[in-house]
Amino acid sequence: MSDFILWLNSEMGARGKIQADIAKTEIVTDAAVSNLFSGETKNLTYEMGLVISKATGIQLEDIYVKAGLLPPKPDMQDPFIKDMLSKLSQLTDEEDRALLGEIIVTFIRRTEGRKSKPRGK
Numbered sequence: 001m002s003d004f005i006l007w008l009n010s011e012m013g014a015r016g017k018i019q020a021d022i023a024k025t026e027i028v029t030d031a032a033v034s035n036l037f038s039g040e041t042k043n044l045t046y047e048m049g050l051v052i053s054k055a056t057g058i059q060l061e062d063i064y065v066k067a068g069l070l071p072p073k074p075d076m077q078d079p080f081i082k083d084m085l086s087k088l089s090q091l092t093d094e095e096d097r098a099l100l101g102e103i104i105v106t107f108i109r110r111t112e113g114r115k116s117k118p119r120g121k
Contacts, residue, residue, distance in 0.1 A: 004044070004067050005037055011058050022055045044069065 012018065023033040028051050035041040036048060044067040053060040064070040074081050091099065 002039060005039065007066050008052070008058075008063075009037075011062075012056050015057055017056045022052055025051050025055050027051050 012021075019033055019037055022028070023030045028048060032041070032048065036044070044063070049060060049063045049067065049069070052058065052063055061070065061073075065072055076082070076085075088099075
């Protein structure tokens with residue numbers, strides 16, 4: 001059983017929820033829920049994550065983090081993160097826009113770079 005399923009079972013148990021609570025949403029099939037919990041389904045889908053969140057009350061972001069679809073939340077007590085947040089809070093609106101523009105340009109360049117490289121080489 002995967003770490004994700006062990007965590008999910010634990011979270012559901014703490015909330016008094018069972019697999020049938022997910023299946024009865026009528027959005028996913030009983031078989032899809034069964035396949036997820038048995039390990040036959042290896043990857044959590046966006047739709048299944050939403051259904052689990054609605055049926056159990058577990059935060060969607062927590063589900064995606066535990067499933068490995070999102071990176072873990074940063075440690076807000078980490079001195080580096082605290083320092084960066086402090087510096088960012090001191091930026092003017094104009095500096096905010098400029099920084100966001102740089103982030104977008106960097107993201108686009110990295111994304112385009114990945115697209116242009118042949119796979120497997």
